[in-house]
Amino acid sequence: MLYSPSPLHIPDGFLSLAISLIFWAITLVILSTAVKRTETLDEKQVPLMGVMAAFIFAAQMINFPVAGGTSGHLLGGALAAIMLGPWAGMLVMTAVVAVQGLLFQDGGLLVMGANIFNMGLLTAAIGFGFYKAAEGRQRKLKLFAAGLGAWLSVMAGALFTALQLWLSGTARLDIVLPAMLGVHAVIGIGEVLITVAAIAFIFKTRPDLLEESESSAQNGRGWIVVGALLSLGVVLLSPFASADPDGLERVATDLGFLEQGANAPYKLLSDYALPFFRDSAFSTIAAGLIGILVIAALVIFLARRRSIRHTSHN
Numbered sequence: 001m002l003y004s005p006s007p008l009h010i011p012d013g014f015l016s017l018a019i020s021l022i023f024w025a026i027t028l029v030i031l032s033t034a035v036k037r038t039e040t041l042d043e044k045q046v047p048l049m050g051v052m053a054a055f056i057f058a059a060q061m062i063n064f065p066v067a068g069g070t071s072g073h074l075l076g077g078a079l080a081a082i083m084l085g086p087w088a089g090m091l092v093m094t095a096v097v098a099v100q101g102l103l104f105q106d107g108g109l110l111v112m113g114a115n116i117f118n119m120g121l122l123t124a125a126i127g128f129g130f131y132k133a134a135e136g137r138q139r140k141l142k143l144f145a146a147g148l149g150a151w152l153s154v155m156a157g158a159l160f161t162a163l164q165l166w167l168s169g170t171a172r173l174d175i176v177l178p179a180m181l182g183v184h185a186v187i188g189i190g191e192v193l194i195t196v197a198a199i200a201f202i203f204k205t206r207p208d209l210l211e212e213s214e215s216s217a218q219n220g221r222g223w224i225v226v227g228a229l230l231s232l233g234v235v236l237l238s239p240f241a242s243a244d245p246d247g248l249e250r251v252a253t254d255l256g257f258l259e260q261g262a263n264a265p266y267k268l269l270s271d272y273a274l275p276f277f278r279d280s281a282f283s284t285i286a287a288g289l290i291g292i293l294v295i296a297a298l299v300i301f302l303a304r305r306r307s308i309r310h311t312s313h314n
Helices: 017-037 043-060 077-084 086-104 112-133 139-167 173-205 221-240 247-255 281-313
Strands: 064-066 070-072
Touching: 017 086, 017 112, 017 139, 043 077, 043 086, 043 221, 043 281, 064 173, 070 173, 070 247, 077 086, 077 112, 077 139, 077 173, 086 112, 086 281, 112 139, 139 173, 173 247, 221 281
Parallel strands: none
Antiparallel strands: 064 070
């Protein structure tokens, strides 16, 4: 079956079996480290992780138009890592990408390891690394570092996607690499604006959340409520997202390998729509609400289990 274009992720069929399995292995090794490094997760950080996961999922539903009839969307890995620390941020991003693939058929199942690596692990590591380098500096420099890390995280994701496509024999490197980097250099500007705006807002309202990125646990109920309301508000805007193809879809169309993508073997909420109300704004909003509830509940459940386990061991 042919790939039905969706706003995010590599579909099955774009990458070879060997490359898919290699990146599953790399991803699992990194995730096992992330799980071990979050054994000391503070219970107060759990709600913030759930809200961050819900917000990133909602924000990824909003494709914004960029040059040449192409659209882009937030990745959010840098923002998650800056807010939660790199390891917790990676776990949040993994949950987002996994739910998008399993529940919304957004991205292939066989290539999910590559999607998690490209969009979650890599972006979180780069975003946090640049922000951490500005630790102890003035806020303006921290914002600059956050923005630079966010832009480079998008470029790194595009770079690895291009390399994976090349190693899979899907496209020539000298063609796909400049194409991916070129379009994502522009898309990355949107990532910068959203990330910097979010960090600047947090600096003004709850700077304590950014004082220690590894344990941003001093959150109050009011902050959690604000985050939840923002997530809901973004979902309500999702029917107005750009219908233009995203960066990868544009490159795949231009280079002639779009039809290599395969549909998922099953359909639940594919195309971010309810199966019985597909052509309506209500359908998109309802699917988005289901998504943020599932992702927030999943992250909170898993994080709370780790927090309880750590407390019981002590």
